[in-house]
Amino acid sequence: xxNFSIIMVxxxxxxxLALNLWRLLIGPHIVDRILALxxxxxxxxxxxxxxxxYNRTPLYFEAALLIAMLGFVSSVxxxxxxxxxxxxx
Amino acid sequence: xxxxxxxxxxxxxxxxxxxxWLMINSTLSVGHILLGSVLGIAIPLLCxxxxxxxxxxxxxxxxxxxxxxxxxxxxxxxxxxxxxxVGPMRRIKPGFVAVPLDLTDTLPITxxxxxxxxxxxxxxxxxSFDRKWLYVHVLNMPENEQDIIDLIKQRYExxxxxxxxx
Amino acid sequence: MSFAVELTISxxxxxxxxxVLVGSIGLLxxxxxxxxxxxxxKATTLGLGGILAAxxxxxxxxxGYLSINELLITLFLVITAPVTAHILAKVAMHLExxxxxxxxxxxxxxxxxxxxxxxxxxxxxxxxxx
Numbered sequence: 001x002x003n004f005s006i007i008m009v010x011x012x013x014x015x016x017l018a019l020n021l022w023r024l025l026i027g028p029h030i031v032d033r034i035l036a037l038x039x040x041x042x043x044x045x046x047x048x049x050x051x052x053x054y055n056r057t058p059l060y061f062e063a064a065l066l067i068a069m070l071g072f073v074s075s076v077x078x079x080x081x082x083x084x085x086x087x088x089x
Numbered sequence: 090x091x092x093x094x095x096x097x098x099x100x101x102x103x104x105x106x107x108x109x110w111l112m113i114n115s116t117l118s119v120g121h122i123l124l125g126s127v128l129g130i131a132i133p134l135l136c137x138x139x140x141x142x143x144x145x146x147x148x149x150x151x152x153x154x155x156x157x158x159x160x161x162x163x164x165x166x167x168x169x170x171x172x173x174x175v176g177p178m179r180r181i182k183p184g185f186v187a188v189p190l191d192l193t194d195t196l197p198i199t200x201x202x203x204x205x206x207x208x209x210x211x212x213x214x215x216x217s218f219d220r221k222w223l224y225v226h227v228l229n230m231p232e233n234e235q236d237i238i239d240l241i242k243q244r245y246e247x248x249x250x251x252x253x254x255x
Numbered sequence: 256m257s258f259a260v261e262l263t264i265s266x267x268x269x270x271x272x273x274x275v276l277v278g279s280i281g282l283l284x285x286x287x288x289x290x291x292x293x294x295x296x297k298a299t300t301l302g303l304g305g306i307l308a309a310x311x312x313x314x315x316x317x318x319g320y321l322s323i324n325e326l327l328i329t330l331f332l333v334i335t336a337p338v339t340a341h342i343l344a345k346v347a348m349h350l351e352x353x354x355x356x357x358x359x360x361x362x363x364x365x366x367x368x369x370x371x372x373x374x375x376x377x378x379x380x381x382x383x384x385x
Contacts (some may be wrong), residue, residue, distance in 0.1 A: 002256070005265035009272035009306070016279035023282050031288050031347045038339055039282055039295040042332070046275055046306045049325075050268075053310055056317065061324040065113075068328055072335040079342035083349050112323045167274060167301045174281035174294055183290050184359030187366075187373040206337035207300070212292050213337070214344040215367045224367040226344065228293045230359050 006054050013047050034078045041071030096130060098137040103129040143196040147254035155248045162208040162244075170210055173229060184230035185214070188223045188238050191246060197253045198223070204245050211237070260316050264309045271305025274298045287355045288347045296340040304329050 017040060024036040045064045052060035097103050103126075110125035111117065146152055173181055192198050198220060202213035210228035217224075227237055281294025307325040314322045348368045354361060366373050 001258075002261045002264060005268050009268045012272040012276045016276045019279040019283045029288060029347075029350070029352050031343055031350065031352060032291065034346075035288070035291060035295060035343055036282060038343075039279060039299055042295070042299050042303055042336075043275055043279070045328070046271070046303050049306055049310050053313055058314055058318075058322060058324070061322075061328070065324070065328055065331070068331050068335075072331075072339060075339045076342055079339075079346045082346045083342070109327065112327050115320075115322055115324055163297070163301060167297050170281070170293060170297050171274065171277045174277055174284065174298070178284065178286060181285070181290065182357065182359065183287075183355065185363040185367070186360065187363055202341060203334070203337035206296060206340050207333070210293065212289070212296065212340050212344060214289070214341070214348065215370060217366075217372045218370045219372060222372050224363060226289045226292070228290060234359070 003054065006050055010047065010050050010054075013043055013050065017043050017047070030082065034075060034082075037078075038071060038075040041067060041075075045071075097133065099133040099140070102133045102136075105129075106132055141195070144194050144253045146252055148252055151248065151252045155252060158244075158248070159204055159208060166208050166210060170228065173210075181228065182230045184227050184234065186225045186227055186230075186234055186237055188225055188241050190216075190221055190223050191242075192250060192253075193220060194253070195220075197249050201241075201246055201249050204249075205241060208245075211241070256316055260312070264313050267305050267309035267312065271302045271307075271309060274302030274305060276302075278302060287358075288352050289344065289354050289358075292340050292344055292347075296336050300332055300336045303332060 020036045020040045020043060024033050024040070027033055045067050048060050048064050048067070052058060052064075106129035107122070107125040110128060111121060114121050190198065190201075192201060198216060202216065202223060205211050205213045205223070205225060212226045212228075213223055214226050215224040216222070223241075225237075225241070227234075231237060275298070278294045278298030281298060282291055285291045285294060307329050311322060311325045314325075348364060351368070354364070363373055
């Protein structure tokens with residue numbers, strides 16, 4: 001039963017990722033694209049955790065943590081660049 | 090300044106770093122506690138000159154209560170937002186509100202703005218330079234916009250104010 | 256693994272997945288950037304929280320000790336998601352992205368963009384309207 005629900009949720013997450021990708025492609029504004037990218041980061045963290053559960057291993061948490069940090073930093077760097085035209089002032 | 094203060098300029102941060110280090114390694118072995126303590130002492134020493142003075146948390150118990158209230162609100166708000174998002178789009182009436190702030194320091198304002206973003210259908214958009222106004226975007230505006238200002242002020246801001254006792 | 260544990264994990268997982276999906280649907284369906292900010296920041300964070308809780312229960316049952324790594328990820332996301340939303344809202348205002356026409360109090364955008372306090376006469380007008 002657990003494997004079945006994990007696969008169900010994985011399908012839901014993939015659908016969510018596809019929707020995000022659609023928003024990333026159509027825009028219409030650069031801010032929308034950044035927001036879509038940020039959401040994709042969070043969704044892929046969930047997908048990695050699911051993969052870890054499916055394989056019964058806690059090995060993927062470091063990857064999830066790293067993606068969480070890099071996703072946040074890159075989104076903020078994008079925003080900062082658009083806000084000021086520079087990342088480090 | 091005593092010797093202890095000079096070695097540990099930020100005792101809370103030292104403790105936090107140690108706990109996070111142990112959480113990352115999910116262990117309680119002596120070696121990792123030692124390594125975590127060394128990191129917990131070294132990193133605040135390097136970061137101390139960069140620090141902007143902030144008001145400290147005066148009432149930790151109130152903080153715990155606040156976190157619980159916010160967690161409950163996050164769940165409730167999420168269900169509301171989920172229903173709005175799946176339902177028809179024309180039911181959504183967005184709007185902007187300027188909330189007057191009583192808080193003056195940056196850390197309490199940050200806490201308040203983050204809470205406002207996580208809870209009921211509101212996203213904090215900006216703070217005015219004089220730190221007296223918080224601009225908030227509301228997903229579904231009630232008829233009377235004063236309602237939402239009162240909600241933010243009474244439910245969250247007064248509690249944040251008590252936590253930092255300012 | 257007993258049936259009750261599997262059921263708990265499955266329910267947590269499904270709730271989490273549902274919220275993540277709703278967040279993405281919101282990202283696609285909603286009409287302007289300011290409204291779109293709401294869906295991913297709230298729904299997706301809670302959805303990920305659900306999946307992380309499921310994974311925590313799973314590991315606890317499987318290994319017998321409480322793994323706190325998941326809590327760390329949740330904590331990190333809860334702290335960072337509002338910051339990202341705030342910065343993106345600021346960027347949208349800075350680039351003068353137009354909100355949907357029926358947004359209330361659009362005049363606040365002009366002062367918010369300059370980080371000035373709102374103009375008082377406008378505010379009184381809206382109070383009369385309300």
